[in-house]
Amino acid sequence: MRVDNRERDELRPLIIKRHFTKYAPGSVLVETGNTKVICTASIEETVPPHIKNTGEGWLTAEYSLLPGSTPIRAPRESVKGKLTGRTHEIQRLIGRSLRSIINLALLKERTIWIDCDVIQADGGTRTAAITGSYVALMDAVQWLMSKNLIKENPLLNSIAAVSVGIVNDVVLLDLCYAEDAAAQVDMNIVMTGNGKFIEIQGTGEEYTFNDEQLAEMLKMAKKGIREITEIQKKTREIND
């Protein structure tokens, strides 16, 4: 049995609130258990230098832990004057994942900024950020279409993410912080709504894993992604 009495292959309760704040065209509060992340999608009518004059758009993501989001206060990166390696890694993952399901040519020369700010951290913040950002992105795209700024929907697919891992030699779905800290293997999976892989990142923490364990983790991740995708769909219907 797990610290929060879940089954091995059971997700934490997932709640996605749309229109959480009012100025960004997409704004979502995603909660998975005790992890809470604000995901906003903002639009800027320019693109970075490397794609200027290509006629294409761009999507980029930034991620941050609010200092008060963790039991031991997390120092503010703006005060230290630089991002940690962890932050770099996470925001690159979020941006890369979302770019894989959007047709940037249809977006035209504008940038979508995805901002993921964790207000409460209990493990799985990067996967929650991807899951929630997709919904914020969808709303920002709708806003662009409603303003006639773009005509065709550039989103090719839905996307969701979940963690799996091995703790005490047992494969678990959607690790909370206590499980993550004790994990022998930690794996984050990003998939499309129709069951294709976008990203697999698995790491043995002073531990190695074999084919059978990998297969079990992938299977469990797929189950989780299917359930998350369902909740994303319902969120869209219900909240508007």
Place this chain on the structure above:
Amino acid sequence: MRVDNRERDELRPLIIKRHFTKYAPGSVLVETGNTKVICTASIEETVPPHIKNTGEGWLTAEYSLLPGSTPIRAPRESVKGKLTGRTHEIQRLIGRSLRSIINLALLKERTIWIDCDVIQADGGTRTAAITGSYVALMDAVQWLMSKNLIKENPLLNSIAAVSVGIVNDVVLLDLCYAEDAAAQVDMNIVMTGNGKFIEIQGTGEEYTFNDEQLAEMLKMAKKGIREITEIQKKTREIND
């Protein structure tokens, strides 16, 4: 009549939610009209070098706008690698104000970190941050007392803040962003619950003001502070 139909000396609706997140001992969401700020108070069992071995504690504040909090996305200071002058100015104001109502000797050698993160910005974020941080600080102090880490309450007074200003030659209380952007004079007032001044910061924006205007602004600010102090008191009673 004002953009939001308020009277000249009328505050925006003020809502203070305690226990907004669960890891920081003090965590408040303060909403004044469309401005929303998360204020947390975290405790660290060390002090900065300049007061080590004095037996006293320290309180310091940090402030940030989430990128998605404004109609035009605010660039993340951690990415630029340094704080703007505006951020420095605001967080120094918050820290200085709160230090003026706490007996740091009673706190003993520990630091209280106040973090004010604006999730929606419609003017008055710095005064809302002070108003909300006081409540978060109060909860952190209670937590310290409940754990027997300190015996005597180090808080000497309550504290609240509000803005006043002159727009089109008219004195107004609690300016929203549209009013602030058009203001001839912008003034932030921090006062104790029993009506003493802690801080007065008034600035003519390509404009000057005279004694009568100053007197009217101060009077209106006092009225606002009295009302805010009442709401702070009720918050404390109701929320627990």
Place this chain on the structure above:
Amino acid sequence: MRVDNRERDELRPLIIKRHFTKYAPGSVLVETGNTKVICTASIEETVPPHIKNTGEGWLTAEYSLLPGSTPIRAPRESVKGKLTGRTHEIQRLIGRSLRSIINLALLKERTIWIDCDVIQADGGTRTAAITGSYVALMDAVQWLMSKNLIKENPLLNSIAAVSVGIVNDVVLLDLCYAEDAAAQVDMNIVMTGNGKFIEIQGTGEEYTFNDEQLAEMLKMAKKGIREITEIQKKTREIND
């Protein structure tokens, strides 16, 4: 009686030397007691991006303590790689104050840089910097007019600044460092030559103040500003 035998409402001796250095169009050494600040006004024929193509000009200020200006050497900010919050706050105050008395449209698309470098610090450096910078600015404007670069004088008013404060429950004018360090309330006032307020910044240092104390401080500040304004006027007549 005060540490330097002044009356409560007596300014320190104020000396303003124009043409202190020869390359900047405005260059002033301002001395108030033992505080000495070099204020230069330099002209650059461009403007910052945010006002390009508006036809207007810009004025900005920077402030620094030379390392050897204080009894305990002040670390050089260029070596630390960033400005302290105190420096940010002071240079924003200087720039904002001077911008309030200049018609930037008449300046046309050029920038006036005000540089205030403290060579000896005994309290009141920010107010001395404003008082001296106004004279440097006046000289730079005259230089622009003598070169026919602008036709109309863009200065709308004169400007001066002074500190007041409460020390041992007594209101004092123009605090030196020893008084400032012991102050219960520290207030900086910026006013025009004709007696209007531009900026009021008053702070209780672990202390609060009431209406009567505020009124007394403002009255004393006005007296000081009147005297400083007279000295600024004479400086102009005498030095050329």
Place this chain on the structure above:
Amino acid sequence: MRVDNRERDELRPLIIKRHFTKYAPGSVLVETGNTKVICTASIEETVPPHIKNTGEGWLTAEYSLLPGSTPIRAPRESVKGKLTGRTHEIQRLIGRSLRSIINLALLKERTIWIDCDVIQADGGTRTAAITGSYVALMDAVQWLMSKNLIKENPLLNSIAAVSVGIVNDVVLLDLCYAEDAAAQVDMNIVMTGNGKFIEIQGTGEEYTFNDEQLAEMLKMAKKGIREITEIQKKTREIND
């Protein structure tokens, strides 16, 4: 057929030169095709603050591209003043991978620094860096044992890394830069010498992949790792 006429599952020629430079206890030049990386292992008799007084050691890795290593000169990160996200990601991967096969307790309170500096870049620099660093690490450990600084060999296993990917819907082993730039899926695999996974990082580049493709990539990676492990073993026997 591939750009360099290899079979789909054929590694590029792999050469590992030990003792490439003389001051670091481990120093390797690893060449895989046109990719060339200097990997050194240096020893420092201290540990970072977070493991001081634990009795354990530490291993950390840094990675850099020499500016002249690429057809278009790569700007020097020391001049820009910060590491790119890509560099952070790579050096975290190298460090994490090597830490998974070393018993840090046996190392005692000292740090092994792994430095991977790419002098010629033709794709696969991060996997070459891991493969080469393992050999440099082995030499540094031998040096520690030969000096009697440690008694027991802390290395638990050998480690090697290789890339696989999908290009034009075909799975390929050990991608060169031209293939990598065109890849639909890019995957880096780190494994132990006895065939266990340490790290899997697979990314669809505006593309998704399914179970069959994943299985084929993993199988091909294992073949590559087996061959690399053989070459690592021979290097050790031959070079001394």
Place this chain on the structure above:
Amino acid sequence: MRVDNRERDELRPLIIKRHFTKYAPGSVLVETGNTKVICTASIEETVPPHIKNTGEGWLTAEYSLLPGSTPIRAPRESVKGKLTGRTHEIQRLIGRSLRSIINLALLKERTIWIDCDVIQADGGTRTAAITGSYVALMDAVQWLMSKNLIKENPLLNSIAAVSVGIVNDVVLLDLCYAEDAAAQVDMNIVMTGNGKFIEIQGTGEEYTFNDEQLAEMLKMAKKGIREITEIQKKTREIND
């Protein structure tokens, strides 16, 4: 004839004012023609980590151009967040030169900070800085002795510096900015009061020079150094 009507081997008028500011134990304003530099020597009762517990002291120098010191305003290095290569080079030269004439063991575990801040720049600022800093250093040492903090004078020699150069194929002493900008060779010489070399830095600016030219430059530099040394001596006698 030169731009300022000097002979080829004639120094600019050199004025050294001691006790220029009052808080640093050594404070000098050195003027050579239109170049003016404030040199202070401050004392700190600690040493940098690399000489802690050696019983020896340290001397270090910092150099800066005030923004208003040049005809075109010099951007402030604290705002750019880093020192230019030129600044690094100059302050290393000043520090190294002064360390060569002081017995750091006699200084005991304290640091002398030399700060050279140029308030007006017309060429030769680095040599003026060395010439002036020696006098400030001498005063700081006297202060230490007068306070009985050290017993023996640690200064081994006097030190002075001057520039020579080749302009239009003619060797000149003590170049002003206009000459320096047109120089084919620029050379800075630091010597002791008794005629020994401490530092020679000569650079052809898209030009080369031969033995005869080198000999002539060195001869002229020696003449200049002798004269500067005399002025340093007189300064000491007169000013006290």
Place this chain on the structure above:
Amino acid sequence: MRVDNRERDELRPLIIKRHFTKYAPGSVLVETGNTKVICTASIEETVPPHIKNTGEGWLTAEYSLLPGSTPIRAPRESVKGKLTGRTHEIQRLIGRSLRSIINLALLKERTIWIDCDVIQADGGTRTAAITGSYVALMDAVQWLMSKNLIKENPLLNSIAAVSVGIVNDVVLLDLCYAEDAAAQVDMNIVMTGNGKFIEIQGTGEEYTFNDEQLAEMLKMAKKGIREITEIQKKTREIND
């Protein structure tokens, strides 16, 4: 006799390998005794802002020690976020020296980047870097001519550099690290192939030197430069 049994005026074995790496148009490994430096010359088809639209080109140099190049690991400057003063000084010397023998107008509006990365450091890295960079520069120029990007050879002369110094009162040529660390005087000389000076940088390390010692050092340096120039010439003939 010297640590490596050389005569006082004997160079260390000097080996210059051209075409060391394949992507930069000029790429040299220069070895002088145990010092080994990779020097690459890369070409970029733009120029820095200050010479845009002048029709001229630019040449700039960067220098770095690989962390594993020294017996005690050298911290990576990209991680510290800034260059040391030593690095600034060296790369300015390399760039200035090479610019003195190239006609930048003939280069047209492009930049040559010289990168000197030390892979093994045993003293004399800056002079080896200049000696090797000249050969890399020559190859890059040839590449430009072979591509018809420039028609006339912009190189005006060859260039080489060597160190001399005084150790135990004896003048020595080409100091290795052990000698350099013990040197009383350390001097770096840069000369053209036909015996003219480009740069002289001599420093007494807590020591002074006289005319005779200077003369002897210069004579020995010339001998060394002549021999190095011969080896540069042969390298060119042999390696192609």
